[in-house]
Amino acid sequence: MMRGQLGHFSPAVLLVLSCFLGSAFSIDTSAWVGAEYQPARSSNQDWLYHWDGYKEEVAREIPMIKQALSFTAFRVFLHSAIYFASPERLMSTMDEFLEICQRSGIRVGFVFFDDCWSHEGLDLQKPCQPTKGLHNHCWMASPQDAERLNGVDHFKPYVQEVVRRFQGDSRVLWWEIFNEPHVTDPYPQGNFSEALRAAAFGWAKALSEKPVISCWNEADDTARGTNTSNAYTELNDAHQYAQPWNGISNAVFKNDTGKMKGGLVTEAGARWYQGTNSDAGSPLTLIDWLKKLRKNPAAKFVPGVMIDWEVMVSNSNTRWHWGGQAQDQEPAIPWHQHLFPDGSPVSYTEAAAIRRYITGKDEFLYFNDFLNDVPNPGSAERFLRLDAPFRPELTLKDGLVEMALWPDTAATVRLKLRHSAEDSYEIALDADKKTLSLSRGGKVRASFNVSSLDCGLLSGGMKELKGAWNLLRALVDGNRVQVWLNPMYPDVFPETLPVPSGPRVPIRAMPPRIDFEDPEPLKEGGLEVTAEGGGFLDYFSVLPPVLYGSDWPGRGVLYS
Incomplete structure (x- = not known):
């Protein structure tokens, strides 16, 4: 019954209490609530390379994010090409970025590698220009296919020097090795990606006191036919773009290796996009699920969540759906993203519900999401x-x-x-x-x-x-x-x-x-x-x- 008793406290209080209560699930991520961050003007990860041109905007945006959303965490994608262009420059940028985040009480999880979207075309001297309507049109896989010809060991300095530089840094929450590796694709993506994520996990874990995440949905590796057999992850990482959230049957709890110490949904849902046939795990259904987990004595833990992909409505174009076409109209309601560049929320209702979940402070004079007008244990859309x-x-x-x-x-x-x-x-x-x-x-x-x-x-x-x-x-x-x-x-x-x-x-x-x-x-x-x-x-x-x-x-x- 202890979980039910703790359900009335905010994640910040739960984080303190967990230090005293002890648990087999010893990495408490429940207070890690946020989304992927990149400045609104940027189109992909190369803002870290062009830091001097973005620093002022980052310093402006992050306090607005804190005010409107109360986020405690960001997920930030690095890129191998930026490291090899100038290792010290990247780490100096990371340090300055972390300092800005710290001033607003936000900590960061960094992602080293990613197989999503464009595997060629990154030009650090010529930032990609987004095309209206195309979701993540400029996002660059890391490493690019041309970089992979250097072999797996080429990337060891990138991982280890970054981890070593920020070892013990309280501003860093976790290291994430590989976002959605294409582990069943042919070379250079598939076999290479699987070998790289396994090697890089070892490189990072040898140095890091921080939690190290191998990759998303690693607990499903056996079903995917890969040979890693979910041997790495201590924090079970899940992605979900659907509803219902299904209580304690959610994928974030699916890890039977005996090594799982907690969980984190690093991509947690999206809104119901125009022309699609259902809600994709919108923020209010997500918050409903999390609140029910807090009160559920059968829940092994309450996971951290990176909500609706991205914080800023930005030139990444993720306000459009994956299936968007060039020159599509602006969406009535963005599919992803929380905050317009002026600092106003996409939805004041969602923002206030997120603030209430994080801080425990209820600002609503009235609120109804109709999710519990009838029994709804799975937090399905209503x-x-x-x-x-x-x-x-x-x-x-x-x-x-x-x-x-x-x-x-x-x-x-x-x-x-x-x-x-x-x-x-x-x-x-x-x-x-x-x-x-x-x-x-x-x-x-x-x-x-x-x-x-x-x-x-x-x-x-x-x-x-x-x-x-x-x-x-x-x-x-x-x-x-x-x-x-x-x-x-x-x-x-x-x-x-x-x-x-x-x-x-x-x-x-x-x-x-x-x-x-x-x-x-x-x-x-x-x-x-x-x-x-x-x-x-x-x-x-x-x-x-x-x-x-x-x-x-x-x-x-x-x-x-």
Whole structure:
């Protein structure tokens, strides 16, 4: 029953208590919560080579990440070519980067090798330019195929000198040998990758006091027909882009070698992307799973998680799905990523739920993700069909209201704020006319042409996948009502989009679609959501009237 008793504490408290309680699972990763980090302007790992051009942006972004998400950990990909170009330069960059992270209370796990995406084409003198719509178009496998011709032992100095340099450094959480090695592919990827990960694990483990992860899903090696037989990993590493999370049957607990001391989901889910047939393990389903594990006495441990791949909405283009095509429209809601370059969250609801999980502080005035309206031990996706008015039990004066909605074809979704029998502010989203409007007393006070958006408004039958989730957010603060619909990456750049090889460009706080000041504002009232023509809600929340977002360079924090 001890696990159930500890379930009320934050990961930070659990980390301290675990030192006294002792456990067969002696590496407590439960407080390791974050995502992969690279600066928003970068397109791949080469930002570490061009550090002088990114350092100022990194120093700006990381405190914003801490403020909005409370992350405690980053997963950061190194690259062998950057090391061999200048070993000391890379390690100096890592040291400066770790110092910036430490100031915000964030520690780092570093990845040495990766078989994903492009196995040739890395040019450190010419940063890759992303193509709109193409997911991870610029990501470079490490090592590149040309480097592999040097043989496995060529990479021993890279691994050992980096580990030796940061041996005992409390700013480093773990070393990860190989991300998704193509262990069943032919040379130079497959056999070479398997040999390299086995050798590199030994090189790192001989020097490191830190946990060393061999690779993702190593516990499945036998099933994949490889000969390593999950002999290496002490921290069982899992990747999951699906739901449900399946409680204690999740892959992160799947390791029968007797060596497992804990677990880490280094790629933990993604949102339901437009045009796909299901949720891919969205942040709210993930947090629901973790909260249930904390209360489950049968859980061997609570794993650390790197949520929804990447922190920043960036030039990596992972806001698009793996199957994205060149010049695809901006997504209504990014598939991956948490924070726009101005510092505003993709979803304030997700961000607050993550903060609550990490810190234990609940900022919600109201929250419903509909995941537990019926028994849901596996933390599968659930949503609310808007067959009747949805009325949260809250009297709203000032607050930030947010919901993810899927309107049926030609539906009109209405959100009423400070609602009473006499009057209300009404936000109407008309899927047929493609309009967003704000009314009071039956009179339209402001409107926006939704068809002007690159993503437009995604509506249609869920069963036929003709629509998708849209994000609607409203800030009611005194006499001011602001409305956002499907905020997008380009919205924060008033002049031009940034490119990896180009100069820094101005950033503005995420602008609303509607901004209305009422000379005689309503005082307070209820909330109501209806959908004429049908629709679904994925979540609904109300938070204090606080916006995260800043102009850069310029006035600094625009909203607070």
